[in-house]
Amino acid sequence: MSPLFTDRRDAGRQLAARLQRFRGRPDVIVLGLPRGGVPVAAEIAEALDLPLDVFVVRKLGVPGQEELAMGAVASGGVRVVNEEIVRLARVRPDVFEGITARELREIQRREAAYRGGRSFPALHGATVILVDDGVATGSTMLAGVHALRQLGPAAVIVAAPVMAHSAKRALERAADGCAYVELPEPFYGVGMHYGDFSQTPDEEVREILRRFTARSFDAEAAHAGHH
Secondary structure (H helix, E strand, O other): OOOEEHHHHHHHHHHHHHHHHHHHOEEEEEEEEEOOHHHHHHHHHHHOOOOOOOEEEEEEEEEEEEEEEEEEHHHEEEEOOOOHHHHOOOOOOOHHHHHHHHHHHHHHHHHHHEEEEEEEEOOOOOOEEEEEEEOOHHHHHHHHHHHHOOOOOOOEEEEEEEEEHHHHHHHHHOOEEEEEEEEEEOOHHHHHHHHOOOOOOOOHHHHHHHOOOOOOHHHHHHHHOOO
């Protein structure tokens, strides 16, 4: 089975073709999930003449069952709590706070590393295209959608070159739109569909963002101009 995509850049270009309707719109911003989602997002932003930024999301895993998310924290100081899972898993408040604090520190570290002091863009009233390099379980992307909602965007579109069917269904319920290139069945993991799926280093994320900083984005101004 030959891979669907040569690398993340190729995947981003193929995905951009599915998002043409957003080309050049002043109220749209592309957010990449670091690290692997950023090179994909960069190709989309480039092809559609849109601004780019990163959205750092950390799932808050239940102790001992880390895959099970009891909430998430994200860029822009966002916190999402799944009260039901916290209750069912009997996670004590001090344990929850400890995990939250640890993940928030990791977000701040990454934000500082990637953004170099630039503030997080105002997303109120914007249409956000949230991009990753592939979606297997969908839990990180879902956490991202729920976190973004807290920042008041007009719409959240999720986009990934390759998705598992079950994840796509969950994302379609949570987001306002869902873009992908392929839905392989059966799904054997994201990396299988890439010729080159090597780790994206922090330095590459920084470099990509520096390239796009010139095209800064002000959703409020764009939103005002759009009406």
